[in-house]
Each structure stands twice: as structure tokens, then as C-alpha cells.
Amino acid sequence: MRFFALICPCLWFCSVASAAELRFGLSGDPKTFDPLHVLDDNSEVVRYLTAGVLVRVNRVTDKVEPELAESYKLSPDGRAITFKLRPNLKFSDGTPLNASDVARTLNTALDPKQASPKGDTFRTDQGVPVAKVNSPLEITIRYPAPKPDLERLFDALSIIPVKAEKIPSSAGPFFVSEYRPGESIRLTRNPYYFQKPALDSIRLDIQPNKDIELTRFLRGELHFINKLDPESFDRVAKEKPAAARNLGASLDSDLLWFNQAPSSSVPEWKHKWFTSTAFRHAISESIHRDDIARLVFRGHAHPAAGPVSPANKFWFNAQLKPLPYDAAAASKALASEGFKLTGGVLKDRDGHPVEFSLITNAGNRPREAMAAVIQDDLKKIGIRVNIVTLEMGSLIERIARTAQYEACLLSFTSVEINPTEQMNVWLSSGAQHAWWPLQKTPGTQWEARIDKLQMSMASEPSQALRKKAFDEFQQLVVEQEPIIYLVNQDHLSAISPALKGTQPVAAPPQILWNVGQLRLE
Amino acid sequence: MRRKLASAILILVALCALFAPAIAPFDYDRQFRESPHAAAGGQFLMGTDNLGRDRFSRLVYATRISIVLAPAAAAVSVLLALMLSRFSSLTTLCLSLPWIFLFIIMRALLPLDTGPFASILLTFALMGVAGWAWPARIFNASIRQIRQSGWLLQARASGMPSRRIALIHVWPHLRAIAVAQFRVLVPAYILSEASLGLIGLGVAEPLPSWGNLLAELQRPQAVSANPWILAPLGLLMLVMICLEEVSA
Numbered sequence: 001m002r003f004f005a006l007i008c009p010c011l012w013f014c015s016v017a018s019a020a021e022l023r024f025g026l027s028g029d030p031k032t033f034d035p036l037h038v039l040d041d042n043s044e045v046v047r048y049l050t051a052g053v054l055v056r057v058n059r060v061t062d063k064v065e066p067e068l069a070e071s072y073k074l075s076p077d078g079r080a081i082t083f084k085l086r087p088n089l090k091f092s093d094g095t096p097l098n099a100s101d102v103a104r105t106l107n108t109a110l111d112p113k114q115a116s117p118k119g120d121t122f123r124t125d126q127g128v129p130v131a132k133v134n135s136p137l138e139i140t141i142r143y144p145a146p147k148p149d150l151e152r153l154f155d156a157l158s159i160i161p162v163k164a165e166k167i168p169s170s171a172g173p174f175f176v177s178e179y180r181p182g183e184s185i186r187l188t189r190n191p192y193y194f195q196k197p198a199l200d201s202i203r204l205d206i207q208p209n210k211d212i213e214l215t216r217f218l219r220g221e222l223h224f225i226n227k228l229d230p231e232s233f234d235r236v237a238k239e240k241p242a243a244a245r246n247l248g249a250s251l252d253s254d255l256l257w258f259n260q261a262p263s264s265s266v267p268e269w270k271h272k273w274f275t276s277t278a279f280r281h282a283i284s285e286s287i288h289r290d291d292i293a294r295l296v297f298r299g300h301a302h303p304a305a306g307p308v309s310p311a312n313k314f315w316f317n318a319q320l321k322p323l324p325y326d327a328a329a330a331s332k333a334l335a336s337e338g339f340k341l342t343g344g345v346l347k348d349r350d351g352h353p354v355e356f357s358l359i360t361n362a363g364n365r366p367r368e369a370m371a372a373v374i375q376d377d378l379k380k381i382g383i384r385v386n387i388v389t390l391e392m393g394s395l396i397e398r399i400a401r402t403a404q405y406e407a408c409l410l411s412f413t414s415v416e417i418n419p420t421e422q423m424n425v426w427l428s429s430g431a432q433h434a435w436w437p438l439q440k441t442p443g444t445q446w447e448a449r450i451d452k453l454q455m456s457m458a459s460e461p462s463q464a465l466r467k468k469a470f471d472e473f474q475q476l477v478v479e480q481e482p483i484i485y486l487v488n489q490d491h492l493s494a495i496s497p498a499l500k501g502t503q504p505v506a507a508p509p510q511i512l513w514n515v516g517q518l519r520l521e
Numbered sequence: 522m523r524r525k526l527a528s529a530i531l532i533l534v535a536l537c538a539l540f541a542p543a544i545a546p547f548d549y550d551r552q553f554r555e556s557p558h559a560a561a562g563g564q565f566l567m568g569t570d571n572l573g574r575d576r577f578s579r580l581v582y583a584t585r586i587s588i589v590l591a592p593a594a595a596a597v598s599v600l601l602a603l604m605l606s607r608f609s610s611l612t613t614l615c616l617s618l619p620w621i622f623l624f625i626i627m628r629a630l631l632p633l634d635t636g637p638f639a640s641i642l643l644t645f646a647l648m649g650v651a652g653w654a655w656p657a658r659i660f661n662a663s664i665r666q667i668r669q670s671g672w673l674l675q676a677r678a679s680g681m682p683s684r685r686i687a688l689i690h691v692w693p694h695l696r697a698i699a700v701a702q703f704r705v706l707v708p709a710y711i712l713s714e715a716s717l718g719l720i721g722l723g724v725a726e727p728l729p730s731w732g733n734l735l736a737e738l739q740r741p742q743a744v745s746a747n748p749w750i751l752a753p754l755g756l757l758m759l760v761m762i763c764l765e766e767v768s769a
Contacts, residue, residue, distance in 0.1 A: 211740070211741065231740060231742065231743070232742075235742050265633075291554055294554075294557075295554060295557050295571055295572050295573065296571070296572075298571075355634075357633035357634055359633065362723075368726050369571060369572060369726075371726055372550075372552075372572055372726040372727050373552070373572065375726070375727065376550070376552050376572075376727075386633070386634055386635075386636065386637075387637075387725050387726045387727075388633050388635075388725065389723075389725055389726075390628065390629070391625050391628065391629075393625075394625065394628065394629045397629070404633070405633060406633065
């Protein structure tokens, strides 16, 4: 009897394991299952896996491929797009899906009462698009003005069912069949989806502890870890070399900037330094980016060349190269600006010792280590840096509202390769304009030029012209360095050799983007 | 004999902390960038950390900070607890306050040019002031028992002044509790300092403390690579055991 009791769970486990169920960890519970109100990463993973979208951007070729729409056609003026849907489409609960569902989804996303973040991407300065249902299988969406990359927007718009539920039915390849808060989410294959994915189901284990997630992966309980820190990656590379996957530079950048906003907390003489391009350039030149990559990220990072990571192959300006470390050249440049090194302390022409505080978020050990490297580098040219770690809320308050800081060390995370994604950072009137938020008018000529280039990138229909504008923008940022780009971290993953069909990319959702082709052996 | 040995160890640790610049082979913030994660031995007695900083030198300097400030903060808490223990509602109120928000507000109010040492001094001072309520509750319970004792009634009946009763009769009963609470609070404050680092109130880079050195133990795989990462934990345990021996 005891033997039977032991063998039963084993048989059950074998039967579960033999089914094609993909397993991986999620750092926390999704905040929502409503695809139009997703804000956090965990909800976004579930959304992506269950999303029924009209088109999908192939993350490897960057081409737009048909999904629920079998074809689409852009109008010659770049204002409208017409989708032709596949026949007999259905949601996971068996209810039919047609063009009116697409129109309803778009209108819901654009409804100001809904405050849907997905709707924001469809809005323009000229107004919102209007959806017209031509037939049950055809819909036209028209903008008041040309909208660049119009078709790509629909990669993120999941078609929603009529019946609003906490866990809605899905039009995508999988649907949420089981949710145990704090424990797991099971996604089951949608029997009505137009294509049959190789996987039967996906189990997402809620696993906030990264060390436990790694241990479970090494034990073979999870099939992949989407993002690893350098230390854990090295451990995987040592214990399971075939599973360690370095996807190269990610889209994220680590950077620092000086507060250039008029602020009571920054003395006038420091404001003069921070607004001087020569000063910022000298600081940039004195930071040993290679050492940051080697020491802080164990070699799994690359010195950054500018505002765009080389991972963004199309939009990256290949003419730009990372600024090499040259403390002597920096000292020389500072001397020509009137700075003097006296007794190991750099002083400006009025005799003020050059020192500033560098704020960063507390609890992020790599960033604190990066700050220590910068502090040590700048000490060599006589500049004293006081590192201040702040709780994230306090830090955001200072950089976005009160402007009570001198310099800030942070990172920018990109989720898209679209160059207009960070427009709110670069437009001088932007709320997240890093060095001077909500600037009334551009303070300098180069800032005015950045504004103009940003607007041109957002409205120019020709991709070639947008690329030209974006290249000029990158060049300008590197010349003026309002933001000093430091390194681009590598995207490090672990993928079990049992998981086949993966084509991981640096852009989210790195490993999962082609979930339809993933299979287990 | 054990007591003498414990005293000798404590004196030795205190001397090491006092003469840290003479004992540590390098400055705590000197980065040997060509030798990150160096193994123990040779130039670096306990190896180096990820930035190539000598672990032994950092431990010596960290001892200087933690061995003085954590016991000082614990002493402040115990003293305040003794003084305020009779106000039981105040104790309950203090226990229910979300102190973490006070710490966050304090950090937000601190000027950014506050040096790392001033920042850590304030952190321990705040811990000392905020931490009195826990021992106060224990003192309060003990004092209630003492009040009902026959010997106290006899002392009062014989006309002994209150101060003399407190010093000669009550204090010997409370002393053991005070010492025990002190012993509990010292390591608690050292670890709390590491946790407060998460809200920016711990010891800022590049200053070392036992707290931020112990924080490295969060990554178990790092310990297998260099077991000397355990040295701060060993030293903390040794100091606590010696303190117990000395105060027993």
C-alpha cells in the first residue's frame, strides 16, 4: 500500500512532465489580466502570451507579420490602414471574433474614462483614429494626419471579448485556465486559435526570489530564466554551459546627468559647471567605462556610445563610438576652462572646490558599485563625489518635481526599438526631460534642435528621413552630453537545452516573443 | 579564565578598530582594479571584493564604525527604556508607529552633501531613539512584578527613601534584563543598518560597516567562491559571545 502511495505521485508527475508544458518563473503576481490596462512587467508577460493581435512584429527580422489579420493595406497618404481578418476567428470561450470586436477594442482603449496605457500609443497631437467596420472581416482605421509605423502599433493591441471578466477569454494562442494567487498561473492552448502552438500549456510559477528561481532552473524544474544578473549567469555558465545565453547588449543604458534646472538647492557656481558642455565632457572622459563593464558587470556589459544601444540595430548610429577613458585629456580640458588642481583638489576660477553629490536608488548593488567606480575615477582628477543612495520614491521626487539634486545615476529601460519611445525624456517640454523637466522653452540652440528633430521623428512618414533625423539627434546628444551614457548591460538568459525553437532577442519579451514556435523535447 | 579570554578578545578587537589606519594594509576605498574577486593570501589577506578592494582593510575599518556605534545605540535604547518603561501607553503607541516611514522622511530631509560618516551617525542615533519601546515593555512587566513583592513592601514600610530603594533593591533585579536587552539589540542594530541601506540610510559607498559587509551574504554562491566573506559574521558572533561572557 505504501509502495502504491509512493508510486502514484511519480506516475502523476511523469504524466504531467510528458505533456508539453513550458515552465518558467514570474517575479510576482500580475496586477491585472485586462490586456488594455497592463502596466507592470508580470502582467505584460501574461498579456503577450494570451494576446490575440492583428499583426505581430517579428523580433528577429523586424518585419510585421499577419496574425488574426490575414493581410493589411496602408493608404498612400499614410493616414489609414485596412485590415482583412481571417475567417472563422473565435475567442477561447468559443464566441466569434469579427471586425466589430476590433473596433470596440480600439474605442475602449481610446476612451479617456478607461485611461488605458495601450490607448496612449494610438493618440497623436492631431487627434485620435476613427475605426470604420467595412464588413465582418474588414476594418479601416483612419488618422487625421499621417502616422509613422502605423501598422506596428497593432502588435500591442490585444482584441478583447464583449464580456468583461476579471480573467477574460483570449483571442491569442493561450488563455488563462488557472490562477492561484502567489503560487502559479496556468495558460492552456486556445483550441479556437487559427494556428496550433507546439506547447499544450504554460505554467508560470510566481517566484519572487531570484536565487530560488536559479536553483530551480539548475535542478531542471524551470525551462528558462528570461533575465539573469551577471553573477548568476556566470554560475549557470559554469554548471550548465549549454544553458547560458548571452544575447549581447540589451536596449537598456546606464547613465548619469547633471541637474541643469534653476534650483535653490544648486549653488550658482555649480549650476555654471553643470551647464558647461566642456565640464560635462571632461567628466564623461574621466569615467572608465571599460572598468565599469568589467568590474561591476563581470564583463557582461559594453561601454555605451550614445543614447541608443547597438542592440537597436536599425536606429543605432553606427558612426558613434564609446568615449575612451582619458583622464589627462579631461584635466587639460578643465584647465582650459579655468579649473585648477591645487593640492589634489580641483577648484574653479573663483576658487570653489569641485565637488558634487551623486544620487542613485538605494538597494541596487550594481549601481552603488558603479557610483563607487565613478567616485574613484573623478578623485583622480581632483573632483570629490558624495554618493547618496535614496529610496526610489524620494529619488523620483527630487529628479522629477523638486529638482533638489546635483547629479543622478540611473538607467533607462527601453521596451521598444521605436526611436520616439523616449520622446518624453528628450523634448524640453517633457515631464521626464531628465536634466530640466517641463522646461518652458529650450534653453540653448542645441536643445531647440533636439526638440525639432524629435518632432520630425514623430511625424515624418518616410523611414529614411526619420533615420537621418535620428542619426543627427544621436550625434548631437553625444556632442553636448546632457546625459552621459556609461554602459549597455548585456541581456543574460538561461535556456534549458530541452526547449527548442527559441530565437531570443534583446528586446522584450526576449525568449517568449515566438511562443508559437517553442517546443519541448 | 573564560571571562579573561573574552575580555582580552574584546580589547584586541577594540584596539584593532582604534588603530585601524595602522593595522589595515590599505585604505578601505582603494580599488585594485586589476585584482577583482582575488583569492585570500599573498597581497590580500582575505582577498578582494568586486571592485578589487582589500577585504581585510575594509573589515578593520568596518569594525571601527560598528563596534562603537551599534553598542552606543543599544545603550541609548536601554537607557530610554528604563526611563520611559512606566509609561505603558506611550510604549504601546511607539510600538505601533511605522518607524520605517520616519527613517525615509529623515533621509529625504537630510541635505545631500551630508558626509557618509554624519549619515551613519544619524542612522544609529535614530535606531537608538526608536528602539527603546521593545525593552521598555519587558522592563515594565518586570517592574510590575517587583512592585507586588513583599521585600519592596518591607523596604517602604521601614521608611527607606525611594531613590535608595530603586538603587539598592530594584536595580539589581533589572540589571540582568538590561544586559540581556543590550546584547540582543547590538546585533539587531548592526543588521538593521544593513537593511536600512535599502532606503538609503545605511552606510553609503565607499564607507564599510559590518552591516554592508554582511549584506554580501545574501548571495550564497559568493561565499563558496571566497569563504572570507563570512569573516564579518564570524567577528560579530565572536564579539557577541565575548560580551556575554564578560557581562555574565
